[in-house]
Amino acid sequence: IHNMQTLEFMPNLKQRKIARETSDLYVPLANRLGMASVKWELEDLVLKILHKKSHIEIDSKLKSTNRQRKKYINQIIVPVQEEMKSYEISADIYGRPKSHSSIYRKMIARGKTFEEIYDLFAIRIIVEKVEQCYLTLGIIHQVYSPIQERFKDFIAMPKSNGYQSIHTTLIGPRGHMVEIQIRTREMEQTAEIGVAAHWRYK
Numbered sequence: 001i002h003n004m005q006t007l008e009f010m011p012n013l014k015q016r017k018i019a020r021e022t023s024d025l026y027v028p029l030a031n032r033l034g035m036a037s038v039k040w041e042l043e044d045l046v047l048k049i050l051h052k053k054s055h056i057e058i059d060s061k062l063k064s065t066n067r068q069r070k071k072y073i074n075q076i077i078v079p080v081q082e083e084m085k086s087y088e089i090s091a092d093i094y095g096r097p098k099s100h101s102s103i104y105r106k107m108i109a110r111g112k113t114f115e116e117i118y119d120l121f122a123i124r125i126i127v128e129k130v131e132q133c134y135l136t137l138g139i140i141h142q143v144y145s146p147i148q149e150r151f152k153d154f155i156a157m158p159k160s161n162g163y164q165s166i167h168t169t170l171i172g173p174r175g176h177m178v179e180i181q182i183r184t185r186e187m188e189q190t191a192e193i194g195v196a197a198h199w200r201y202k
Contacts, residue, residue: 001038001041001042001045003018003022004018004019004022004042004045004046004049005045007019007045007049015049016049016050018049019045019046019049019050020046020050022042022045022046023042023043023046023050026042027039027042027043027046030042030194031161032160032161033161033194034159034161034162034163034190034191034193034194035192035193035194036163036191036192036194037192037193038193038194040099040101040102043099043101043102044099044100044101046101047100047101047104048100051104054104054107055100055104057114058100058103058104058114059100061114061115062097062100062103062120065120069095069097069120069121070095072172072173072176073094073095073121073123075172075173076095076123076144076172076173076178077093077094077095077123079143080093080125080139080140080143081093083139083142083143084136084139087135087139089127089132089135089136089139090127090128091125091126091127091132091136092124092125092126093123093124093125093126094123094124095121095122095123095124096121096122096124097120097121098119098120098121098122103117103120106119118176118177119169119177119178119179121178121179122178122179122180122181123178123179123180123181124180124181124182124183124188125140125180125181125182125183126183126184126185126188127182127183127184127185128184128185129184130155130184132184133155133166133182133183133184134166136182137166137168137182140168140170140180140182141168141170144170144171144172144178145170145171146168146169146170146171147169147170147171147177150167150168150169150177150179151167151168151169152166152167152168153166154166154167155183155187161194162190162194163187163190163191164183164187164190164191165181165182165183165187165191166181166182166183167179167180167181168180168182
């Protein structure tokens with residue numbers, strides 16, 4: 001990470017060589033270890049070097065739409081919070097933007113502009129127990145219509161790197177698709193820092 005953060009002091013050819021090496025070796029390694037936050041940071045730093053213009057464009061547009069995005073996230077969260085209170089489930093609910101590299105991949109894969117990509121963020125719901133994850137899923141599906149083919153249960157079937165979470169995509173206000181991730185606090189630790197989380201959590 002430090003090497004990638006200080007690349008601007010190196011010749012352009014060396015910058016691109018290290019960025020490609022990071023993309024080919026260290027990004028997959030971080031992914032295999034389940035270190036999502038490291039993976040995203042490295043991918044964004046690679047994008048900054050190998051696709052500088054796209055990185056600047058995405059960064060600028062994310063900043064300019066930040067207030068509007070927060071307002072929309074709040075519109076989605078409030079009804080869910082109200083419903084969860086009636087079931088006495090204590091949870092942390094927040095929205096986070098997708099990484100620059102994730103948005104870039106969506107634009108390329110779908111052949112769309114930034115403005116045409118609606119799933120620029122995911123809403124995360126953190127609960128205490130596994131059974132609350134499934135109860136929360138039921139509550140969310142009562143509030144919003146789910147898209148059946150975009151449901152994944154990584155709690156019942158964890159990823160090979162230990163990642164666990166429930167992912168569901170809903171039709172939110174104004175007909176936009178919104179991804180929701182539901183997990184426990186221990187799963188959140190594992191998702192962020194990977195295999196080291198089990199030692200840290202205990």
